Amino acid sequence: EAQVTQNPRYLITVTGKKLTVTCSQNMNHEYMSWYRQDPGLGLRQIYYSMNVEVTDKGDVPEGYKVSRKEKRNFPLILESPSPNQTSLYFCASMPYAGSSGRPPSSYNSPLHFGNGTRLTVT
């Protein structure tokens, strides 16, 4: 089954304690991305990756790091979490559209989301 798997689903931690949220996809997608969702603000992009070893900042990257050493994995790292990072986090993946903006012909269900990680930082 095609899926994006995030772990953990729930995480409660304290300020300053480093944590990693894992994201893995089994669809051989080039593009992966992290979002946070907060009430009234919708989904905001944190970081994204077009392919292995290629990452870039989204709209709200402060306080986060990512890495893309393998195609299937895209972990989100909070080096020193703070209470304002309490949020619901989503990982997503899709095939890469390429510089021409034209996705491959097998572009049938491009965007897949993980089930989310509810993070609370106290």
Place this chain on the structure above:
Amino acid sequence: KQEVTQIPAALSVPEGENLVLNCSFTDSAIYNLQWFRQDPGKGLTSLLLIQSSQREQTSGRLNASLDKSSGRSTLYIAASQPGDSATYLCVLILTGGGNKLTFGTGTQLKVEL
């Protein structure tokens, strides 16, 4: 910059009604449009995908249409059920290189018994 607005922001209907959710966008240079539902505190489940060359897609009681010239997509839900209660999001995948995504503002639907 592409802006995506979903109207209404919230909707409450009695069970059995047919309803229409709207997604309006300002830039017609989109490649795909995908509708998702999200249950409170849960993940996003893909409902329907419309490619830019298509006009509509159907799945069960759901029908989504796309009119790029007017900058609008609609999600039609027939014979609504309490289990349809969720937030519905439209997501635009844009042309112009890379994988640019723009999320709609969402419609929170409640179907009452």
